[in-house]
Amino acid sequence: MEKKKELQVAALENGTVIDHIPNDQLFKVVSLLGIKKSTTPVTIGYGLDSKKMGKKGIIKIADKFFKADEIDRISLIAPSSQLNIIRDYEVVEKKLVGLPDELVGIVKCNNPKCITNNEPMRTRFQVIDKENVTLKCHYCEMKTKKEDVIIQ
Ligand SMILES: [Zn+2]
Numbered sequence: 001m002e003k004k005k006e007l008q009v010a011a012l013e014n015g016t017v018i019d020h021i022p023n024d025q026l027f028k029v030v031s032l033l034g035i036k037k038s039t040t041p042v043t044i045g046y047g048l049d050s051k052k053m054g055k056k057g058i059i060k061i062a063d064k065f066f067k068a069d070e071i072d073r074i075s076l077i078a079p080s081s082q083l084n085i086i087r088d089y090e091v092v093e094k095k096l097v098g099l100p101d102e103l104v105g106i107v108k109c110n111n112p113k114c115i116t117n118n119e120p121m122r123t124r125f126q127v128i129d130k131e132n133v134t135l136k137c138h139y140c141e142m143k144t145k146k147e148d149v150i151i152q
Pocket of ligand 1: 138140
């Protein structure tokens with residue numbers, strides 16, 4: 001069983017594996033990360049067996065190490081997914097994506113009167129409910145729920 005699980009994420013010399021992506025969110029994550037434009041090989045696994053989740057998705061990207069703002073983007077769609085950092089065929093770091101306390105320059109404020117929609121400035125949101133994903137604009141204090149989140 002352990003062997004089979006390893007095979008699903010094998011053969012990446014250097015790069016990042018995004019594991020435990022909810023199956024129905026996989027292609028959202030793919031499009032959000034701009035993977036079509038990737039210049040290095042990407043392997044996308046859909047509908048893989050997972051003991052925890054039933055079915056899951058995986059994305060393996062060669063020679064790619066995510067920056068904090070990219071991880072924040074993933075966190076809005078698939079906070080329970082896990083990043084495995086691979087160097088020289090070894091997993092050197094595993095981390096849960098998780099939602100941060102604050103999102104800067106990632107989400108659009110849905111209030112047309114908000115200063116961030118009228119001035120050239122970065123948006124800033126506090127994550128006030130990590131479980132259900134509710135964000136509060138730092139400037140106009142309008143709350144945005146998960147289903148209304150627009151990622152910039
Ligand atoms: Zn606002």
